[in-house]
Amino acid sequence: METSTDITTSRRTFLKSLGALTLLSGCAPGISNPPSKTKGALVWLEMDQAELDAAYNQGVWAPNRAEVLKRWESNSEIVR
Helix, strand or coil: CCCCCCHHHHHHHHHHHHHHHHHHHCCCCCCCCCCCCCCCCEEECCEEHHHHHHHHCHHHHCCCHHHHHHHHHHHHHHHC
16 A cells, blocks of 8 residues: 655645746746736825825725625515
C-alpha cells in the first residue's frame, strides 16, 4: 500500500508557488492594472464626492436589493 504525501509539504509548496505567481504577475508582460480614475477634490478623509456617494449608495454594495426586498415582502405576507 502506498502512503500519501505529507499534507504540510504539499500545502507549503502550494503557498510558495502562489506567492511567486503573485509577485511575478505584476511584472509579466501583457498583464496590466486597470486604469486608475482621476480623483476629484477630496471631500472627506481620502474620498472624493463620487467615492463618498458610492459608499452611501446601497445599490453599489447590494446589486440584488430589489430581489431581496421582494423576498422580504413575500415572506412577510406568508407570516401575516
